[in-house]
Every structure is written in structure tokens, then in C-alpha cells.
Amino acid sequence: MSDFILNEVRKRMYLDSVALMRISRVIKETRGVREAALMMGTPSNQEILADAGLLADSSKGAQGSDLIIGIRAESEMVARTALAEALNQISAPKRQSEAETVTEPRSVRGALKIQPNTTIALISVPGEFAIAEGRKAITRDLHVMIFSDNVPIEQEVALKQEAQKLGRLVMGPDCGTAIINGVPLAFANKVNRGNIGVIGASWTGIQEVTTLISKFGGGISHAIGVGGRDLSSQVGGISTLMAIEMLDSDSATTHIVIISKPPDTKVIEKILERVNKSRKKFTICFLGADDIQVPWNARFAPTLKAAAELALSKPIDSKPLKAGDIRFREGLIVGLYSGGTLCTEAQYVLMREARRSVTSNIPLKGVSYLKPDDHISDRVIDLGADEFTKGKPHPMIDPSTRDEMLRNTLRDPSVGAVLLDVVIGYGAHSNPAGNIAAVLNSVPERRAAVIASVTGTDDDPQNRASQQAILEQSDVIVAASNVDAVRIALNCVQSGQGMG
Amino acid sequence: MSSVRKESAETGSVSRRSVGLLDSPVEVVNVGLEGFYQELKLAGVPVVHVSWSPPANGDPKMADILSKLGA
Numbered sequence: 001m002s003d004f005i006l007n008e009v010r011k012r013m014y015l016d017s018v019a020l021m022r023i024s025r026v027i028k029e030t031r032g033v034r035e036a037a038l039m040m041g042t043p044s045n046q047e048i049l050a051d052a053g054l055l056a057d058s059s060k061g062a063q064g065s066d067l068i069i070g071i072r073a074e075s076e077m078v079a080r081t082a083l084a085e086a087l088n089q090i091s092a093p094k095r096q097s098e099a100e101t102v103t104e105p106r107s108v109r110g111a112l113k114i115q116p117n118t119t120i121a122l123i124s125v126p127g128e129f130a131i132a133e134g135r136k137a138i139t140r141d142l143h144v145m146i147f148s149d150n151v152p153i154e155q156e157v158a159l160k161q162e163a164q165k166l167g168r169l170v171m172g173p174d175c176g177t178a179i180i181n182g183v184p185l186a187f188a189n190k191v192n193r194g195n196i197g198v199i200g201a202s203w204t205g206i207q208e209v210t211t212l213i214s215k216f217g218g219g220i221s222h223a224i225g226v227g228g229r230d231l232s233s234q235v236g237g238i239s240t241l242m243a244i245e246m247l248d249s250d251s252a253t254t255h256i257v258i259i260s261k262p263p264d265t266k267v268i269e270k271i272l273e274r275v276n277k278s279r280k281k282f283t284i285c286f287l288g289a290d291d292i293q294v295p296w297n298a299r300f301a302p303t304l305k306a307a308a309e310l311a312l313s314k315p316i317d318s319k320p321l322k323a324g325d326i327r328f329r330e331g332l333i334v335g336l337y338s339g340g341t342l343c344t345e346a347q348y349v350l351m352r353e354a355r356r357s358v359t360s361n362i363p364l365k366g367v368s369y370l371k372p373d374d375h376i377s378d379r380v381i382d383l384g385a386d387e388f389t390k391g392k393p394h395p396m397i398d399p400s401t402r403d404e405m406l407r408n409t410l411r412d413p414s415v416g417a418v419l420l421d422v423v424i425g426y427g428a429h430s431n432p433a434g435n436i437a438a439v440l441n442s443v444p445e446r447r448a449a450v451i452a453s454v455t456g457t458d459d460d461p462q463n464r465a466s467q468q469a470i471l472e473q474s475d476v477i478v479a480a481s482n483v484d485a486v487r488i489a490l491n492c493v494q495s496g497q498g499m500g
Numbered sequence: 501m502s503s504v505r506k507e508s509a510e511t512g513s514v515s516r517r518s519v520g521l522l523d524s525p526v527e528v529v530n531v532g533l534e535g536f537y538q539e540l541k542l543a544g545v546p547v548v549h550v551s552w553s554p555p556a557n558g559d560p561k562m563a564d565i566l567s568k569l570g571a
Contacts, residue, residue, distance in 0.1 A: 012553065013553075014552065014553035014554060016532060016533050016534055017533065018533055018534070018535055019534070040554065040558065041558060042554075042558060042560070063557050063558045063559070064554045064557065064558020064559060064560065065553060065554040065557050065558030066558065104548075104549055104550065104551040105548065105550055105551065106550065106551050106552070106553075107550060108529055108531060108550060110550070111529040111548040111550050112529070114548050115527055115529065115546060115547075115548045117524075117525075117527050117546075118527045118528065118529050118546075118548070119521060119524050119525075119526055119527050119528075120521070120526060120527070120528050120529070121528070121529045121530075121531060122528050122529070122530050122531065122532070122536055123531045123532055124530075124531070124532030124533040124536060125531060125532040125552055125554075126554070128560035128563075129554055129555070129560055129563050131564065131567075132555065132560075132563040132564045132566070132567035133531050133552075133567070135567040135568065136567050137529070137531075139570065142529065143521045147532065147533070147536075148532070155564075169521055180521060180522065180526050181522065181524075181525065181526050183526040183540075183543070183545050184543075185526075185528070185536075185540075186536055221522075222522055246521060246522050247522070250522050250523070252522075426539050426543075427535065427536065427539065
């Protein structure tokens with residue numbers, strides 16, 4: 001018997017993506033429901049719904065401002081029961097205080113009437129609308145942080161050029177992290193204040209570097225995210241150059257760290273030219289780039305950990321390991337990452353330091369793309385990449401998206417070591433380590449060593465030490481940094497001698 | 501740096517007395533995910549949440565044009 005597809009279109013109803021995913025998940029758990037999703041009716045979302053077999057002809061007139069509920073179930077009765085539950089969830093009060101909702105403005109302009117000294121607009125609307133909202137903000141004298149992804153690059157260039165003329169900074173699109181004057185924005189960590197400024201075209205890269213600096217005695221003046229494409233040839237480093245200018249003029253900042261995946265060659269020249277004009281010290285971390293010639297006042301860091309060490313002017317001790325922590329297990333290394341930059345850093349260490357054959361879905365230069373029939377290479381996977389998050393929450397928000405792959409990897413006899421990242425802080429899941437522990441405990445017969453690092457601080461809502469303790473209770477080796485985790489994994493599969 | 505902002509009744513544009521990003525206390529307008537608003541509020545950061553819905557009947561191209569016209 002074929003499935004029954006049921007759609008409901010709610011005209012001019014908007015719910016944010018987190019609320020939509022939460023309700024979608026509840027509906028999916030209804031017995032007899034094969035698939036379900038709640039999405040705004042933009043053209044791209046309608047395509048996703050159609051691909052998932054969730055779009056009935058009745059919804060084809062829906063607009064981007066309409067909410068579509070799509071349910072595919074084993075029978076009409078099941079589908080209608082699930083729809084009733086979805087509508088029930090939608091109509092449930094979203095806040096304790098309904099009075100609060102009444103005072104909410106419907107635009108940036110309205111918000112500024114309530115809070116005229118606003119400095120930053122934090123924008124996380126669907127990508128198709130992010131630039132329009134960003135433009136409304138910069139023309140009202142605000143700096144902008146755009147968390148939204150799926151923004152066309154030509155729109156990013158246009159907005160950044162407009163903002164530059166107005167003296168406004170655009171952080172993003174796809175900017176997940178910033179810390180301004182000690183205030184963590186979106187996915188950031190509670191770090192110590194200090195003299196080190198960070199500029200990053202990389203979300204988890206900023207988190208790893210700022211938390212390592214904080215944990216090992218330093219502090220952060222500001223951390224400015226610029227979006228993953230800022231140092232591309234098209235964007236030309238507009239926001240990075242503005243951020244350098246700002247930190248160079250900032251009296252609280254004496255050392256500036258710049259983090260990115262390898263930028264465009266001409267953009268590198270522009271950045272380094274500007275660095276050369278500063279009297280402050282710089283650390284340049286272009287992950288995966290070959291050693292580049294940096295100016296007199298800068299040092300090159302090949303990894304995030306090295307960047308933190310150069311900024312601190314001291315080495316970071318690796319966590320002392322208890323005897324017996326490392327046991328030799330022949331096999332491959334598989335990394336299942338929620339942080340894209342941590343995934344890139346792992347590739348770098350495996351390929352450049354250990355000269356192993358590595359595959360990834362976000363391959364560095366010299367790394368091959370993942371191949372299902374490759375049983376001799378290490379696999380390092382970014383589970384936050386588009387192919388895993390289309391219509392689904394990011395694994396930092398919902399770590400269960402890693403569960404099935406982790407379970408399969410633990411059961412794979414060819415795997416000797418599994419690498420995991422646990423990224424905590426504001427915006428992240430409340431207990432990612434607990435989620436990993438539950439999966440590990442469901443596979444008691446595992447042979448692979450499991451090695452993780454926790455990107456976060458003890459002042460974060462999840463508490464780094466607590467997350468570490470949860471992992472260690474499940475026999476996970478917890479390293480001081482992602483680089484250390486990779487090196488421990490290498491020791492596990494390469495020798496029985498313990499860490500060198 | 502002063503953060504005075506004056507809005508023109510006709511155009512909705514603001515005066516150009518720039519508000520420094522790094523030398524002013526952080527105050528946020530949140531447009532989108534409500535979770536970001538809740539976390540900032542819990543942390544004691546001044547923040548206003550915009551009850552956003554897709555403009556221009558959810559037509560991204562029209563929304564872009566309208567934003568250029570200052571709407």
C-alpha cells in the first residue's frame with residue numbers, strides 16, 4: 001500500500017528554523033509516520049519537501065511567507081493524527097510571558113525606537129532574506145552579524161561593499177561566532193578578557209583558539225567572525241581588513257590572531273600588506289596553507305593549537321595521560337566532526353605530520369574526496385556540511401545527527417581509533433557529551449579507541465570539566481585540544497609505546 | 501564614542517554619527533532565531549527581539565529590492 005501524503009498550508013505564519021525542526025521531530029516520532037517536515041514555503045524549501053516526497057499538489061500555491069506542514073504516513077488516519085499534533089505544538093504558548101510578545105517590534109526600525117543605542121544586529125533569518133535584513137541594519141547605522149547561511153556570494157559582496165562605505169562591519173554570512181567586549185554572540189564561549197584579538201573566517205576555529213587561550217592563562221579582547229568566504233577572491237577580505245583596522249586601533253588589543261582556511265593568493269597579499277603596516281604582533285593561521293612568508297611583526301601557525309600557543313607566547317601542555325590510556329589497535333582513524341575547521345585541522349595533522357592517506361567530504365589540498373569503496377584511507381568527516389544539514393539541525397545544536405554514523409563506525413572492525421569533537425558554549429546543545437556517552441554505551445563490544453577534545457570553558461553553560469568527566473566515564477580519552485586528540489589517535493594506531 | 505541615533509520621519513534613514521563596534525557597550529537587535537535572544541537576555545545583555553516574518557509575501561527578490569528602497 002502506498003504512503004499517504006498530507007499537507008497543510010498556514011498562510012502568513014512564520015516560525016524560526018529551530019522551532020520548525022523541534023516540531024518536525026515530534027511529528028516524525030508518531031507511530032506510522034514515515035517522514036515529516038515543517039518549512040517556510042520558499043522555493044528552495046519547496047524543492048526540499050518535494051525531494052523528500054512530502055509535497056502534495058495542494059501546496060503548490062504556497063508562498064515564502066506561508067508555513068507548510070508536510071507529512072507522509074502509512075495511512076490517512078495516522079497522517080491526520082500527526083497533523084493535529086503539529087497544529088497543537090504550533091499553537092502552544094512559546095513563552096512563559098505572553099505579554100512580552102506584545103511589545104516585540106516587527107522590524108529593525110521598530111527595534112531601534114525601543115533600544116536606540118543598539119550597536120549590532122544579529123541576523124539569523126532564512127538565507128534568502130538575510131542580505132535584505134542586513135541592508136536595513138547597516139543603513140540604520142548598525143554593525144551586522146549574519147548567522148544565516150545559503151546566501152549567494154554576489155549578495156555578500158554587495159552588502160559588504162555598501163557597509164564598507166558606511167563604515168559598518170558585516171560579520172558573516174555564515175558567521176557562527178563573535179565575542180565583542182566580552183559578550184558572546186551566537187555560538188561563542190565564555191572566555192577570560194585579555195589583550196588578544198581574534199579575527200576568524202571560521203566558526204569553530206575561533207572557538208578552539210579563544211578557549212585554548214583562555215584555558216591556558218590568556219584572555220580575549222574581542223573575537224570578530226567575518227564569514228567563511230570573506231577571504232575568497234570574490235569578497236576580497238573586505239571584513240577581515242576592516243576588522244584588522246578596528247583591532248589595530250583598539251587599545252585593549254596588543255596581539256591579533258587571524259584564522260582562515262587557505263585564502264585566495266591575492267587576498268593573502270592584501271592582508272599581509274595591511275599586517276605589515278601595524279605596530280602590533282600578529283599570528284597568521286591559514287589552515288592547510290603551505291608555509292607563507294609573513295611580515296616582521298607576524299608568525300605563521302599551521303594549526304589552531306599553534307596559533308593559540310603563539311598568541312600566548314608559550315607552549316600548551318598536552319593533557320597528561322594515565323598509563324594504559326593508549327593501547328595499540330591496528331586500524332584506520334575515523335573522525336566524526338561537528339566543527340568544520342576542527343575537521344580541517346585533523347586532516348592537516350594526519351596528512352602533513354603522519355603522512356597518512358586521508359579522505360574527507362571537505363578535503364584539504366592533498367586529501368581525497370570520500371569514496372565509499374576506499375577501505376585503506378582514514379576518513380575525516382564534517383557532519384555540519386550542507387549534505388548532512390539540509391533541512392536538519394546542525395550537529396552542534398542536535399548531536400544526535402552523529403549517532404548512527406558513530407554507532408556504525410564503532411562496529412566497523414577496520415577502525416582502530418575514532419576522533420570526536422565536543423563543541424560547547426552558548427547556542428550549542430546542553431549536553432553533547434551525554435549524547436556521545438549514550439551511543440558508546442549502546443555498543444559495549446567496541447574495539448576502537450575513542451578520543452575526543454572539548455572546545456569550551458568551565459564558565460560555559462555546559463561546563464567543560466563536567467563534559468570531560470562524562471566522556472571519561474565512558475572510556476573516552478579526552479585530549480587538551482583537537483590537535484592533541486589527533487596525535488593520540490595516531491599513537492593508538494601506530495604503536496603501543498604511548499604518546500611520544 | 502557617542503551612540504546618538506536620530507531617525508528621519510520621512511526616510512527612516514539615520515544620522516551618520518557612527519557607533520564604534522569595539523568601544524561601545526554591546527546592545528543587540530535580534531532578527532531571527534529566538535534562542536539567541538533568550539541567551540543574550542539571560543546574560544544580561546540589552547537586546548530587543550524582532551518578531552520577524554518574511555517580507556514581500558516571502559518573495560526574496562522583492563524583499564531585496566524593497567530593502568534597497570529603504571523599506
